[in-house]
Amino acid sequence: MSFGLPRRIYARLLARLALNRPETRAWALYDWANSGMITTITAAVFPIYFARVAGADLPAVSATQRFAIASTVGLVVVAALAPILGALADYAAIKKRMLASFLGIGVSAVASMYFIGRGDWLLALILFVIADIGASGSFVFYDALLPSVASDEEIDRVSAAGYALGYLGGGILLAVNLAWIQWPWLLGLPSGEGLTEAQATLPSRLAFLSVAVWWSVFSIPLFLRVREPLPRSGSANRRGRGPGRESFQGLRQTFRDLRSHRQAFLMLLAFLLYNDGIGTIIKMAAIYGAEIGIGQGPMTAAILLIQFIGIPCTFLFGMTAEKLGAKLSILLSLAVYVGVSLLGYFMTTATQFFLLAILVGMVQGGSQALSRSLFASMIPKSRSGQFFGFFAVAEKFAGILGPASFATVISVTGSSRLAILSVIAFFLAGGVLLSVVDIEEGQGKARQQEAASRPVPAASET
Numbered sequence: 001m002s003f004g005l006p007r008r009i010y011a012r013l014l015a016r017l018a019l020n021r022p023e024t025r026a027w028a029l030y031d032w033a034n035s036g037m038i039t040t041i042t043a044a045v046f047p048i049y050f051a052r053v054a055g056a057d058l059p060a061v062s063a064t065q066r067f068a069i070a071s072t073v074g075l076v077v078v079a080a081l082a083p084i085l086g087a088l089a090d091y092a093a094i095k096k097r098m099l100a101s102f103l104g105i106g107v108s109a110v111a112s113m114y115f116i117g118r119g120d121w122l123l124a125l126i127l128f129v130i131a132d133i134g135a136s137g138s139f140v141f142y143d144a145l146l147p148s149v150a151s152d153e154e155i156d157r158v159s160a161a162g163y164a165l166g167y168l169g170g171g172i173l174l175a176v177n178l179a180w181i182q183w184p185w186l187l188g189l190p191s192g193e194g195l196t197e198a199q200a201t202l203p204s205r206l207a208f209l210s211v212a213v214w215w216s217v218f219s220i221p222l223f224l225r226v227r228e229p230l231p232r233s234g235s236a237n238r239r240g241r242g243p244g245r246e247s248f249q250g251l252r253q254t255f256r257d258l259r260s261h262r263q264a265f266l267m268l269l270a271f272l273l274y275n276d277g278i279g280t281i282i283k284m285a286a287i288y289g290a291e292i293g294i295g296q297g298p299m300t301a302a303i304l305l306i307q308f309i310g311i312p313c314t315f316l317f318g319m320t321a322e323k324l325g326a327k328l329s330i331l332l333s334l335a336v337y338v339g340v341s342l343l344g345y346f347m348t349t350a351t352q353f354f355l356l357a358i359l360v361g362m363v364q365g366g367s368q369a370l371s372r373s374l375f376a377s378m379i380p381k382s383r384s385g386q387f388f389g390f391f392a393v394a395e396k397f398a399g400i401l402g403p404a405s406f407a408t409v410i411s412v413t414g415s416s417r418l419a420i421l422s423v424i425a426f427f428l429a430g431g432v433l434l435s436v437v438d439i440e441e442g443q444g445k446a447r448q449q450e451a452a453s454r455p456v457p458a459a460s461e462t
Contacts, residue, residue, distance in 0.1 A: 017161050017315065018154035024161075026225030027149045030142050031162035033218035035170030035307075036211040037135045038282075040177055041110060044303040046128065047286040048296050049204045054116050054124035060291045063121070064284075064416060068407040070125040071283050074132035082140045089141060096228050099141040103219055106134020111212035114205045118197055142222075143372055144388040147381040148229040156326060159373035160318025163365035164311050171307025173214050177207035178300050229381075261449075263442030264378040266433060268391060271371050272401075274334055274430025277423045278364065280402030281340065285360075288344070288416055289353055298350035302357035309361030317366025326370040327439055333363035334431040341427070344420040378442035380450040402426065 014020040019028060040046065047067060055063035089095045109130035116124045150158035181203040185191045189206075190199040289299045321329045340359050347353060372391075379387040402423065409419035 016157075017318075018150065018157035019161050022225045023149050023227070024154075024158050026221035027142075027145060028158065028162040028165050030219055030222045031166030032169030033215050033222075034135060034138065034142075035166035036173040036214040037106065037110060037131065038166070039170035039174040039303065039307060040207055040211050041113075041128070041131060042135075043282055044174055044286055044300050045177055045181070045204055045207050046113070046124075047283075048290050048299065049116070049201075050121065050124050050128075051287050051290045052296070053118050053201055053204070055121040057119050058121060061410060061414070061416065064287050064291050065407050065410050066121065066125065067287050068284060068403040068410075070129055071132070071403040074129040075136060077133050078136040078140070081137070085137075085140065089144065093228050093230060095141040095144055096223060096226070099138050099145075100223065102134045102137030102141070103215070104134070106131050106138065107212045107216050109134060110208055110215070113208035116205070117201065140388060143376075143391065145226060145229070146372065147376050147379070149226060152377065155376055156321050156370060156373040157318045159376070160314050160321075160366065160369040163369040164314040164318075167307045167310035167314060167365055169214075169218065171304055171311070173210065174300070174304050174307060177210060178297075178304060181207060181300070182297055261378065261442065261445055263438050263445065264375060264387070266437045267371075267375055267378060267442065270430045270434035270437060271375070271391070272430070273426050273433060274330075274337075275368070275371065276402040276405075277337055277341070277426035277430070278367065280406055280423050280426070281337070281344070281360065282364070283403055284406055284420075285344075285356075288420065289347075291416055292348065294350050294353050299353060302350075302354045305354065305357045306361040306364065309358060310365040313362045314365030314369055317363075317370060321370055325439070326374045327434060327437060330367050330370050330374070330434060331431055333367035334427045334434075336363045337367075337427045338424050341420060341424045345417050374439065378439070378446050380446050 011020065014025075019025045050067055051060070051063050055066070058066070085098060089098050109127045113124070113127050113131075116127070146155065146159060180187045180189065183191075184203045187203075187206075189203055286299055286303065290296070317329055317333075336359055340356055343352060343356050343359070347356065375387075375391055405422060406416075406419040409422050410416055413419075
C-alpha cells in the first residue's frame with residue numbers, strides 16, 4: 001500500500017521514517033492498535049460518559065475526584081509488577097506472550113464497558129482500572145521489544161513513528177466514534193427526542209466496543225512479524241534455577257546495575273517527574289472540561305484535533321532530534337507544557353480548549369517518543385525487559401502521582417483550577433533533572449556492558 005505515491009518516493013519515505021522493514025512497521029502498528037484505548041477510553045469519550053452517565057448522580061467535583069483516584073489504582077498494580085514481569089520476560093523470552101496476556105485483559109474490560117448504564121459509577125471505575133492495567137502492562141513489553149527491532153541509528157525515528165501512527169490510528173477511530181455519537185442516524189441508530197436511556201447511550205457504548213475490536217485486530221501484525229528476542233545469554237545454562245528464582249535474581253542485578261548506569265537512572269527520575277505532568281493533562285483534561293461546562297462536542301473535537309496535529313509534529317520531533325538532540329527537544333516540549341497548564345487554569349471557553357489542544361498536539365507525542373528512545377539508547381539490549389520494567393515503574397508512578405496530586409489539591413482547596421496549576425511543578429522539576437543527564441556517557445556505558453555480556457565461545461569438551 002503506497003497511498004497513491006510513486007513506488008520510489010514511497011520507499012524513500014519509509015526509509016526516512018525507519019519503517020522500511022516489516023518488523024519495524026509491525027512494531028509501530030501496535031501504537032496504532034492501542035491508541036483507540038488512549039483516545040476514546042482514557043482521554044475523550046469514556047471520561048465524559050462517566051461524568052454525565054455513570055456518575056450522573058454524583059456532584060461534579062466528586063465525579064472528577066473519584067475518576068482521578070481510579071486513574072491511580074491500575075497504575076499502582078502495573079508499577080508493582082512491571083520489574084518482576086520484565087525480568088521474567090528476559091529470562092524466558094516471553095515478551096510477546098506477556099504482551100498478549102495484558103492485551104487480552106484490556107480488550108475484555110473495554111468490551112464490557114458496553115454494559116455501563118446511568119449510576120453505574122463503581123462498575124465503570126472497576127472496568128476502567130482493569131482496562132488501564134491491560135494497556136499499561138502491554139506497553140511494558142511493547143517498549144522492551146524496541147531495542148531488538150531498531151538499530152542505534154534509527155531508534156529515535158522508529159519510536160517517533162510508533163507514536164505518530166498512534167496519533168493517526170487513535171484519531172481515525174475517535175473521528176468515527178465522534179461521528180456516530182453526534183449524528184447517530186448515520187449508522188441507523190436511534191436519534192431525536194423521546195429516547196430511552198439505553199437508546200441515548202448506545203452510540204457511546206458502541207464506541208467502547210469499537211475500541212476492543214480495533215485494539216485486537218491491529219495488534220496481529222506484531223505477533224506475526226516481530227521476532228521474540230532470545231533469552232539473556234547464559235540464563236538457560238544455570239542449573240537448579242527455575243524461571244521465578246532466576247527472574248528475581250536478575251531483578252536484584254538490575255537494581256545494582258542502575259547504580260552503575262547513573263545517566264539512565266537520572267533519565268528515569270526526570271521522566272518520572274515530567275511525565276507526571278503529561279499524564280495528568282491527558283487523563284484529566286476531558287473530565288475537567290466537562291466540570292467547567294464545555295460541551296461534549298467541542299471537547300471531543302479538540303481531542304481529535306490533538307491526534308491529527310500530533311502526526312506531523314511527532315515525525316518532526318523524531319527527525320529534528322537528530323540535529324538538536326533528544327534532550328533539548330524534550331526540554332523545549334516541557335516549556336510548552338508549562339504554558340498549557342497556565343492556559344488550563346484560566347480556561348473558560350471552548351475556543352481556549354481548542355488552543356490548549358493545539359499546543360498539546362504539537363509536543364505530546366514527540367516528548368514521549370523521544371523519552372522512550374533516549375532511555376532505550378542508554379540500556380543494554382539483552383536486558384531490555386528488565387530495564388523497561390523499571391521505565392514502566394517511572395511511567396506508572398507518574399500516572400499515580402499526578403492524578404493523586406490532582407485529587408489531593410481538590411480535597412484541600414475544593415478547586416480543580418488550582419489542581420491544574422499545580423501540574424507545573426512536575427514539568428519544572430523534571431526539566432531541571434533532565435538538563436544534567438549526560439547522554440553520551442549513558443550510551444557509552446550501555447555499549448560497554450552489552451559488549452561485555454556477549455557470550456564467549458565455549459571450549460570443546462574432551
